[in-house]
Amino acid sequence: MVTLAEVARRANVTGATVSNVLRNPQKVKPETVERVMAAIRELGYRPNLTARALARGRTSTLALLLSNIANPFYPEFVLAAEREARKRGYFLLVCNTDDDPAITRAYLEQIAGSLASGVIVMNTDLGEGELAGIASKGVAVVLCMWEHVQASRALPCVTTDFAAAGALAAAHLSGLGHRKFGVIFGGGSGGPQTIRLDGFAAALAAHGHSEKSLFIVRAHDSIESGYEAAAGLLRAKPAMTSIFATNDLMAIGAMQAAADLGKRVPDDLSVMGLTDIALAHQFRPALTTVRLPTADIAARSVALALEMVEGGTPAQDVYVVRAPELVVRESTAPAPSRQR
C-alpha cells in the first residue's frame, strides 16, 4: 500500500504538504501541487480512509437503519440515498434490523460514533429517547419517514405529508362516486400508519361522507396481509365498491383477493394504494396510488445527516418534503351504478 509518506518522499516535501495538496490546494504553491500530484499519479496513491477517519474524528460512511431491505420500498430509497451519499464522497452502510430491537441497538452501539458518523433511522421499535441518547454521543441521527410527528421532537426528521396523501386518495375515490370505502390500515415497526388513515377519513368527512361509510380493517405491510384483509372485508361487506390501502403492497394483495373472489378491478371494485413503489405500475391492472416523494426524501435525509456531520445544526425539527401526488392508473373507476 502506498502511503502519504511515500508520496511525500518522492515529491520532496513532507506529509503535511501532501495532505494540504489533497485538502487545501490553494494553500500550496502551484509548482509544489504539480510535483505532489505527479508523485501521487506515479505511485498510484490512494488515501487510506480509515486513517483519515481516525485523524479527523469522523468517518466517511453513513448508516441506514431499516427493517428489511426485501420490502420493495427500501431498495428504491436506498438507491437514491446511496447516490446522494456518493455524490458527496460518503459511503452507505445498509443495516437490516429485521424489526428486532436487539439488532437495532447492537447496530447503533457498534456503528454510532465509530464506524458511521451519521445514521438515518427509518423505522424502529426504539423510542426517540433511546435514539436521542445515541445522538448525544456525537453521531448525527436523522429520523426518516416517521409518521408520528411529536410536539417536541428531539431529533430532526425528514418526512412528507402523509395526511395529504390520505386525503388525495379519499378525494379521488369520492370523486368517482364511491359511497362505501374499505380501508386496509397497515403498519409495521415504527407503528401504525395512523396519519394516512386520519387524512383519508378527514377528507371523506369533508366530502360529506358519514363515518359509517368507512370500513376499516387492520393489516401489516405485505401483499399476503393485504390479501387476507381484503378477502375478509369483501366477504363481510360484498357491497363494497372501493378499497384504500395505506400501503401499495397491501393494495396489490387486495387486488388479488378481489380477483380470487370473482370481483373485477376496477369494474366491480376500485383499489388504491399509497406510496407508488415500482410494483404499482408493474402489476396488472396497474395500481392507482398516491406517490410519495421517496427519492427526494432519501436525498434530503442524506443531505441533512451530512450537514450535521459536518458541523451544522439542523435549522428545523421537521423537514417536510414535497407534497404527495395522485397517480391514476387502472385499478380505479367510477363506482358501478346500483343494480335495481
Place this chain on the structure above:
Amino acid sequence: MVTLAEVARRANVTGATVSNVLRNPQKVKPETVERVMAAIRELGYRPNLTARALARGRTSTLALLLSNIANPFYPEFVLAAEREARKRGYFLLVCNTDDDPAITRAYLEQIAGSLASGVIVMNTDLGEGELAGIASKGVAVVLCMWEHVQASRALPCVTTDFAAAGALAAAHLSGLGHRKFGVIFGGGSGGPQTIRLDGFAAALAAHGHSEKSLFIVRAHDSIESGYEAAAGLLRAKPAMTSIFATNDLMAIGAMQAAADLGKRVPDDLSVMGLTDIALAHQFRPALTTVRLPTADIAARSVALALEMVEGGTPAQDVYVVRAPELVVRESTAPAPSRQR
C-alpha cells in the same frame, strides 16, 4: 467518547490488558477480566472500530458491488449477505455501480484496502484482469454469480449451475408437450446469460427437439424489455406455445405482453422464468420458474470473502452452490392440442 485508556485507568490496568480482555479473555486472569468488564459497563465503553481497523490493518466492513439495488434480485441477495456478515461481526457497504465502469472503478479504488477489507463483485463491465489488480493490493475480492466460468480464473467465484437451471426449464416445457420454444435471452452488465441459454438448448436437443424449434430474441433484464421481446416474438410466430426467459423479470413482461395480445397464460402460452425472485410468486398467474439458491450464494460469498480477509486462501477457484430447482406454478401448462 469513552476510550480504552479511560477504561484502563478505571480498572487499574493498562490499555493492553483491556484490549486483551476484549479479544483474548482467556489470557487474562478472571479477576482482572471482571474488573475490566465492570469498568467497561460503568463507563459505557464501545470500542472505536475505526481505530481498531487502523491498528489491525483490516476493517470490519465488506463492500458489495452491484449494478442497481432497485433490480429486485439484489435486495434478496443483500438481505442474506447482510445477515451473514452481521453474524460474523462485519458490516455491509452497498455500492450501486449503475453499470457505469467509472463508478465501479471509483468505488473500488476508494474502498479497496482502506474502507472495506473485502469486496464482493456481482457483475460489472470490468474485466477480471482489472479486478485482479485490485485484489493484488491486499483486498479480498470474490466474484459472485458470474456466468462466464473461465478456465484460468484469477479470482475465486461463487456461483451456481446456470446450465442445469436452463436444462430444468427445457425439461419442464418439453415434458408438457411443447414443440415451439420462444426464448427471451437476457443479460445486463456482466454479459449475456449465455450459459442459461446453452443449458436450455442442449437439454432440448437431448429431448429430441431440433434447433429449428427454438426462436431466440435478445433482451435485457427488465419487465419492459421482456414485454417488448415477447410481443415481437408472439407477433412474428403466433403459433408459439411456450416462452422461456432467462430471467424472471423478462418472463413477467412476457406474461403481460401475452395478455395484451389476447393470449391466455397458461392455456394458450406457457411462460417460464429463471431465478425465482419474490415477484415470481407474487404475480398472477404465479410464474413457473427455476429457483436459484440466492440466499445460499450470498451467504457463501460473504463467508468466503471473510475467510480470505482473515488470512485464508480459497481452496478452490469456483464454488458452485447447490443445484437450482424447478418451481412449478401457474404460468405453464400442457401445450394446447393442435387445431385442425
Place this chain on the structure above:
DNA sequence: GTGAAAGCGCTAACAG
C-alpha cells in the same frame, strides 16, 4: 508556503 511534531484510539509484539 512548508515542515516538525503530536496525536486520533487501538493492537501487537515483546519484556518483565
Place this chain on the structure above:
DNA sequence: CTGTTAGCGCTTTCAC
C-alpha cells in the same frame, strides 16, 4: 498474567 513500547496512515496546529 500484565505492562511497555511502537506504530497503523493521516490531519492539524504551530513554527519557521
